[in-house]
Amino acid sequence: MSVLDVRGLSKNFGSLEVTRNVSFALEEGARCALIGPNGAGKTTLLNLISGRLQPTAGTIRVAGRDVTRAPEAARVQAGLGRTFQITSLFRRLTVHENLALAVREHQGVARLLWPSRRVRARVDARVAGILTTLRLEADAQTPVEILPYGVQRMVELGVALALEPKLLLLDEPAAGVPRDDVGIIFDAIAQLPPSMAVLLIEHDIDVVFRFASRIAVLVAGAILVEGTPAEISQHAEVRALYLGESRHG
Ligand SMILES: Nc1ncnc2c1ncn2[C@@H]1O[C@H](COP(=O)(O)OP(=O)(O)OP(=O)(O)O)[C@@H](O)[C@H]1O
Numbered sequence: 001m002s003v004l005d006v007r008g009l010s011k012n013f014g015s016l017e018v019t020r021n022v023s024f025a026l027e028e029g030a031r032c033a034l035i036g037p038n039g040a041g042k043t044t045l046l047n048l049i050s051g052r053l054q055p056t057a058g059t060i061r062v063a064g065r066d067v068t069r070a071p072e073a074a075r076v077q078a079g080l081g082r083t084f085q086i087t088s089l090f091r092r093l094t095v096h097e098n099l100a101l102a103v104r105e106h107q108g109v110a111r112l113l114w115p116s117r118r119v120r121a122r123v124d125a126r127v128a129g130i131l132t133t134l135r136l137e138a139d140a141q142t143p144v145e146i147l148p149y150g151v152q153r154m155v156e157l158g159v160a161l162a163l164e165p166k167l168l169l170l171d172e173p174a175a176g177v178p179r180d181d182v183g184i185i186f187d188a189i190a191q192l193p194p195s196m197a198v199l200l201i202e203h204d205i206d207v208v209f210r211f212a213s214r215i216a217v218l219v220a221g222a223i224l225v226e227g228t229p230a231e232i233s234q235h236a237e238v239r240a241l242y243l244g245e246s247r248h249g
């Protein structure tokens with residue numbers, strides 16, 4: 001059973017066809033990069049999968065469950081995670097506090113006024129695990145608002161991980177991050193649990209080839225080709241279109 005199974009997905013904005021009959025599947029632990037020119041419809045496809053947008057046609061299954069018409073929260077329940085906007089963090093709270101809130105919510109103990117020692121220990125253990133994965137231990141007690149932007153994006157990633165998704169959607173996670181801090185983000189992504197499937201939109205082709213076991217190329221809303229990095233790098237049209245090489249070069 002696939003973690004994600006998208007069939008015949010289409011989305012029109014008025015007469016503009018932004019997603020055209022897209023079908024693909026991701027298996028457990030897949031590392032898939034979604035690439036393509038600006039305006040190809042990559043973010044729209046992610047928004048359809050996460051439930052921010054409703055498709056015009058097609059179906060979306062997460063871990064076997066048809067979520068095509070399900071609201072975003074139900075998709076999170078089914079195992080879908082995505083990074084949130086920076087504003088969804090509690091800026092005055094520390095990194096640890098932000099992660100603990102997300103973990104408590106996920107573990108269903110957010111409403112307990114006096115959580116038992118056992119509950120608190122379980123939450124703290126999970127927070128510690130996320131801090132380790134993302135190498136954020138040193139920043140645990142720092143308020144989010146005084147952290148560099150790149151580290152704030154890492155905390156966002158941590159909040160997504162707190163929900164233990166089967167599939168994580170990442171739309172240009174290093175966008176706006178200063179060059180020197182980009183490395184820590186992709187190092188962290190490389191450290192994600194192997195069973196978690198990850199769908200990454202990324203423009204830096206070197207990052208894509210290092211990260212991905214599968215690459216899907218989206219052009220004008222449709223998948224031009226999908227395959228292993230080796231297959232994609234040999235594809236004449238991809239080289240011409242996306243890698244900026246001459247078709248005959
Ligand atoms: N809400 C909307 N209403 C109308 N058109 C939209 C809407 N959202 C996106 N579009 C259009 O859909 C097309 C695809 O946009 P999308 O943001 O999905 O592309 P993208 O591949 O993510 O691009 P980029 O690489 O620049 O992030 C664009 O032409 C965009 O203008």
Ligand SMILES: [Mg+2]
Nearest residue numbers: 042043044171
């Ligand atoms: Mg985009």
